[in-house]
Amino acid sequence: MDHFQKFRQQIRWxxxxxxxxxxxxxxxxxxxxxxxxxxxxxxxxxxxxLLAFALTWTIMTVLGNTITKPLxxxxxxxxxxxxxxxxxAAPKLEGLGMGKxxxxxxxxxxxxxxxxxxxxxxxAKAQNSDISQNFVAQNLPLPLFIMDATDxxxxxxxxxxxxxxxxxxxxxxxxxxxxxxxxxxxxxxxxNWLKQVKVKSATAxxxxxxxxxxxxxxxxxxxxxxxxxxxxDNPHHLESMLALFDHTEAYSQDDQAVSFIALSVxxxxxxxxxxxxxxxxxxxxxxxxxxxxxxxxxxxxxxQAEQLMAFVNNILNVARVDDDQLQxxxxxxxxPTVLKKAINDLSLRAKVRDxxxxxxxxxxxxxxxxxxxxxxxxxxxxxxxxxKYSGTSKVIEIATKLNGEGLVETTxxxxxxxxxxxIMPNLFTKFYRDHRNRAQIGGTGLGLxxxxxxxxxxGGTMWVQSKESEGSTFGFTLMPxxxxxxxxxxxxxxxxxxxxxxxxxxxxxYRR
Amino acid sequence: MTDTSTxxxxxxxxxxxxxxVLCIEDEHFIAELYTRALTKAGYDVxxxxxxxxxxxxxxxNKYDIILLDLMVPNLNGIEILRALRDxxxxxxxxxxxxxxxxxxxxxxxxxxIEKQADGYLVKAEITPGELVEFLDTIK
Numbered sequence: 288m289d290h291f292q293k294f295r296q297q298i299r300w301x302x303x304x305x306x307x308x309x310x311x312x313x314x315x316x317x318x319x320x321x322x323x324x325x326x327x328x329x330x331x332x333x334x335x336x337l338l339a340f341a342l343t344w345t346i347m348t349v350l351g352n353t354i355t356k357p358l359x360x361x362x363x364x365x366x367x368x369x370x371x372x373x374x375x376a377a378p379k380l381e382g383l384g385m386g387k388x389x390x391x392x393x394x395x396x397x398x399x400x401x402x403x404x405x406x407x408x409x410x411a412k413a414q415n416s417d418i419s420q421n422f423v424a425q426n427l428p429l430p431l432f433i434m435d436a437t438d439x440x441x442x443x444x445x446x447x448x449x450x451x452x453x454x455x456x457x458x459x460x461x462x463x464x465x466x467x468x469x470x471x472x473x474x475x476x477x478x479n480w481l482k483q484v485k486v487k488s489a490t491a492x493x494x495x496x497x498x499x500x501x502x503x504x505x506x507x508x509x510x511x512x513x514x515x516x517x518x519x520d521n522p523h524h525l526e527s528m529l530a531l532f533d534h535t536e537a538y539s540q541d542d543q544a545v546s547f548i549a550l551s552v553x554x555x556x557x558x559x560x561x562x563x564x565x566x567x568x569x570x571x572x573x574x575x576x577x578x579x580x581x582x583x584x585x586x587x588x589x590x591q592a593e594q595l596m597a598f599v600n601n602i603l604n605v606a607r608v609d610d611d612q613l614q615x616x617x618x619x620x621x622x623p624t625v626l627k628k629a630i631n632d633l634s635l636r637a638k639v640r641d642x643x644x645x646x647x648x649x650x651x652x653x654x655x656x657x658x659x660x661x662x663x664x665x666x667x668x669x670x671x672x673x674x675k676y677s678g679t680s681k682v683i684e685i686a687t688k689l690n691g692e693g694l695v696e697t698t699x700x701x702x703x704x705x706x707x708x709x710i711m712p713n714l715f716t717k718f719y720r721d722h723r724n725r726a727q728i729g730g731t732g733l734g735l736x737x738x739x740x741x742x743x744x745x746g747g748t749m750w751v752q753s754k755e756s757e758g759s760t761f762g763f764t765l766m767p768x769x770x771x772x773x774x775x776x777x778x779x780x781x782x783x784x785x786x787x788x789x790x791x792x793x794x795x796x797y798r799r
Numbered sequence: 800m801t802d803t804s805t806x807x808x809x810x811x812x813x814x815x816x817x818x819x820v821l822c823i824e825d826e827h828f829i830a831e832l833y834t835r836a837l838t839k840a841g842y843d844v845x846x847x848x849x850x851x852x853x854x855x856x857x858x859x860n861k862y863d864i865i866l867l868d869l870m871v872p873n874l875n876g877i878e879i880l881r882a883l884r885d886x887x888x889x890x891x892x893x894x895x896x897x898x899x900x901x902x903x904x905x906x907x908x909x910x911x912i913e914k915q916a917d918g919y920l921v922k923a924e925i926t927p928g929e930l931v932e933f934l935d936t937i938k
Contacts, residue, residue, distance in 0.1 A: 553902050556901035556922065557826065561828050561832070563923070565832070603903050
């Protein structure tokens with residue numbers, strides 16, 4: 288305030304001085320005029336008036352300039368730093384007389400304020416583009432991942448660090464699928480969705496339930512819901528965003544269902560082992576010729592016990608499939624060998640019904656990647672079904688060849704009862720059995736459900752074509768081993784481990 | 800019949816024309832069925848119901864085939880298998896070890912077992928007669 292007080296005093300004194308001077312001049316003139324009254328002429332009067340006018344004008348100009356020059360300098364300074372006014376030059380402070388210190392100090396303050404404002408704006412701008420400085424992103428209590436156009440992680444917040452157990456700095460620059468090894472309950476995976484939206488959308492959002500995060504080192508896997516957001520060509524490379532909602536405890540209650548079933552399976556198997564053992568003894572001991580009826584009963588007992596055993600095996604697999612716990616080990620195999628062995632094992636069953644199995648195997652088949660035991664189950668199931676639903680037909684055709692897409696395609700064709708179109712949609716669902724045939728034809732209703740899950744886990748597809756009273760053709764594809772391994776080079780394992788919904792082990796590194 | 804010979808000496812060659820089987824199984828009735836079927840087929844069968852005793856007997860190296868149940872009391876089958884297949888064992892156990900179980904294993908556990916054993920059978924899936932056929936194929 289010192290500068291301002293000083294300036295105000297100066298103005299006061301200036302005003303005082305100017306007016307006193309003017310008054311003095313005027314008074315002097317009047318006094319001179321009164322001494323020489325005789326010689327006062329009109330000219331002198333006019334001259335005196337003009338002088339008074341000139342003096343007043345001088346006061347006005349001097350005062351006006353002196354008072355407003357500081358204001359002008361301030362005006363210039365403010366506009367100079369104003370972001371909206373581009374043309375204003377900096378004020379010239381040298382020309383100032385009175386109030387120079389005041390103006391200098393104020394202009395300095397103005398420039399300082401201007402500087403701070405600029406700095407704050409620049410910081411805010413920088414913060415906006417540096418997501419890691421974003422308070423919301425960093426402190427969001429949900430694991431948050433941000434990726435750029437190449438699916439590389441550019442940001443992971445604190446919650447993500449804690450969830451995955453890897454430091455954010457170690458996650459940056461890595462492909463998101465390397466860091467997040469996820470499995471989805473269906474073929475609708477994050478990877479598939481991203482691929483689609485990148486092609487056809489500017490922005491998109493989606494969510495998934497019950498996604499499994501496979502964690503290394505024997506940690507139990509985590510189960511969560513996933514939400515994703517995509518925006519194309521984001522200038523800060525924040526192209527995709529993932530948020531995870533953990534539900535491990537709630538979803539893993541289902542694991543208990545599997546454990547209960549596993550326990551039940553064991554408890555069921557023990558008496559079953561004994562029953563089958565005793566039945567075998569009796570079958571051997573009862574002479575067909577002496578006791579044909581008893582022998583026939585024993586045969587039926589054996590068959591029923593086998594069926595029970597198959598069902599017990601199946602229910603555990605079904606539970607695992609449902610919970611994404613069915614693990615298969617795919618190994619390199621000669622498909623004709625595997626197929627022929629399976630068919631061989633079924634030939635007796637076919638013979639009993641007087642049905643012949645015709646097998647046509649192409650010669651140019653590449654080695655396939657299969658889990659021999661489970662794929663045996665699949666062939667078993669399809670041929671068994673064909674036998675069961677053959678009606679009066681006596682022929683079943685099994686063929687395998689390399690199809691147009693380079694996949695090994697296998698078909699099982701029967702000429703029996705066929706499947707009505709009303710049943711077709713439900714064919715591969717659990718426990719679904721044609722109610723019309725249920726009484727005559729035995730079965731658990733799990734076979735096709737499991738078969739499809741197993742084929743899917745092999746990276747193949749299964750389908751059916753059928754016409755009532757004309758028969759059905761069931762088919763499935765398998766991948767050549769080379770195709771499987773080509774995308775699994777970094778695995779370093781002997782075989783390829785897949786889960787039942789294996790082809791949805793979400794990863795562009797895994798084959799679909 | 801529990802053998803007590805020391806595990807460090809190789810026994811004299813088995814002159815029994817039928818092959819010898821050590822059945823480590825605590826389910827009495829299952830063991831009975833297996834013994835019946837195997838004996839009928841010319842095998843010489845010894846049954847032991849306890850895990851620790853079973854390991855001792857197996858280490859005697861006297862048996863051509865060992866049928867090893869995974870769930871036996873006092874020492875489970877996996878431990879027994881590991882002990883018998885320990886690479887540090889000298890001399891190594893020459894018997895073929897066939898693991899039997901009615902438990903459903905996780906794939907990784909099962910394949911670990913299969914790496915060490917010479918066979919893996921689910922008891923409910925194989926009748927005594929089929930077991931004999933299977934053992935006949937093992938050389």
